[in-house]
Amino acid sequence: MKKTFYQLDRVLTEYADIWRTSPFISSCPAWFQEYPELTEWLLALSDDEVDELQGDDNLLCQKVAPYFPVAQEILSLIQLPSCEKQPSLERSYAWQRDVPGRKVEQIEAFSAAIPEVSDPLLEWCCGKLHLGRYLAEQFNLPVLGLDINAKLVEQANQLAQRMKSNARVEQCDALTDEAKSKLTSQQHAIALHACGGLHVSLLEASVEKKVKRITLVPCCYHRFNQSGQFHPLSKDAQASCLKLENGDLRNAVRQSNTASDRTIIKRKKLQSWRLGFDRLQREIRNVDEYLPVPPISTAILNGSFAQFCEHVATMKGVKIPEAISVEKYEALGEKRFFEFSRLELVRMTFRRALELWLVLDRVMYLQESGYTCSLTQFCSADLTPRNILIDAVRC
Numbered sequence: 001m002k003k004t005f006y007q008l009d010r011v012l013t014e015y016a017d018i019w020r021t022s023p024f025i026s027s028c029p030a031w032f033q034e035y036p037e038l039t040e041w042l043l044a045l046s047d048d049e050v051d052e053l054q055g056d057d058n059l060l061c062q063k064v065a066p067y068f069p070v071a072q073e074i075l076s077l078i079q080l081p082s083c084e085k086q087p088s089l090e091r092s093y094a095w096q097r098d099v100p101g102r103k104v105e106q107i108e109a110f111s112a113a114i115p116e117v118s119d120p121l122l123e124w125c126c127g128k129l130h131l132g133r134y135l136a137e138q139f140n141l142p143v144l145g146l147d148i149n150a151k152l153v154e155q156a157n158q159l160a161q162r163m164k165s166n167a168r169v170e171q172c173d174a175l176t177d178e179a180k181s182k183l184t185s186q187q188h189a190i191a192l193h194a195c196g197g198l199h200v201s202l203l204e205a206s207v208e209k210k211v212k213r214i215t216l217v218p219c220c221y222h223r224f225n226q227s228g229q230f231h232p233l234s235k236d237a238q239a240s241c242l243k244l245e246n247g248d249l250r251n252a253v254r255q256s257n258t259a260s261d262r263t264i265i266k267r268k269k270l271q272s273w274r275l276g277f278d279r280l281q282r283e284i285r286n287v288d289e290y291l292p293v294p295p296i297s298t299a300i301l302n303g304s305f306a307q308f309c310e311h312v313a314t315m316k317g318v319k320i321p322e323a324i325s326v327e328k329y330e331a332l333g334e335k336r337f338f339e340f341s342r343l344e345l346v347r348m349t350f351r352r353a354l355e356l357w358l359v360l361d362r363v364m365y366l367q368e369s370g371y372t373c374s375l376t377q378f379c380s381a382d383l384t385p386r387n388i389l390i391d392a393v394r395c
Helices: 001-016 036-042 047-054 055-062 072-079 101-113 130-139 148-161 177-181 194-208 245-251 261-285 300-301 307-315 325-348 351-368
Strands: 121-124 143-147 169-172 190-193 212-220 371-377 390-395
Touching: 001 072, 001 351, 036 325, 047 325, 047 371, 055 072, 055 325, 072 351, 101 121, 101 148, 101 190, 101 390, 121 130, 121 194, 121 212, 130 143, 130 148, 130 300, 143 148, 148 169, 148 261, 148 390, 177 194, 177 371, 212 351, 245 307, 245 351, 261 300, 261 307, 261 325, 307 325, 351 390
Parallel strands: 121 143, 121 190, 143 169, 190 212
Antiparallel strands: 212 390, 371 390
16 A cells, blocks of 8 residues: 555656646646647547546546556556445345435445444444444444534434434534544444544544544545645655645545536536636736636526626626626636536546545554554445545554
């Protein structure tokens, strides 16, 4: 794993200017002229091909590699052993009727990937304790869940009582010492899709408390970062020349495999409108640079493009002259989006590499702290793109 980390570190450092430069901000990235055949191939892709490549890291690297050779190296580095197995427990209606369908499959896949569980379980940031209740039923073990949301805690305990489950939840902030105090050396700590700072707090607390086993599927590395900056956990990552910011961490999880078609359509339209406004503001301000705009709800799409421009212009203190007709900028935004969605595929080639760099930082930290670790892919990306499972046992 350390060898893979250093190879990823070299690639990400060498090509940082490419994966850090967004075609959303710059319509002509620096690599545009350096790889003319790649550019020509990208701009010839159909919308369906773009959607397919955006959702499949392996396929993306394979298709890009003839025009961008480092993609072949990335493809070899991001391969993980698969532990996808059929669930060993027949579905219990009492358990699954309150769980969204995709979540049911994720939990079953998580459980199937760790068939030997023998110690009391503690689920970190458990929500309604769906995972914990399933594991309590499968392994006949007590489960303690921790979550900050009082309403979810109440609902989780009601569901557990209705099932007569040996599982319960306590209200607790995972980022506090109170949560750390719940951990013991004889527990098996679990977390399925604990975001950024939340799973970091679990790892640090578990190391301090010498927790016996940790099984974690990390997610959304940029969230719940108390300092606002990224601090690697392992000594090797701390020594790296690659210094990551929160925007870089977002790039690691930029996939929409599980989003609904309606959500994807709205997101694309909103991006197109934002690019249309970008062309408009550059002309109004007579400054050829991107003007950052805060996140905007897709509810604004219920209005017109002109209303959207007025709203964003007001937010940014830009005055749209009455003589300017904004309609043409909607078409310009659509053209920019067509180009952006294709050029952005080059950045996405590094997406899984960046995520694996982050995961290996966590793994090496655990190894430094006396744990033996395995790293596997517990389900397909179609079920969830965040499908990397860390399983660590204290030596």
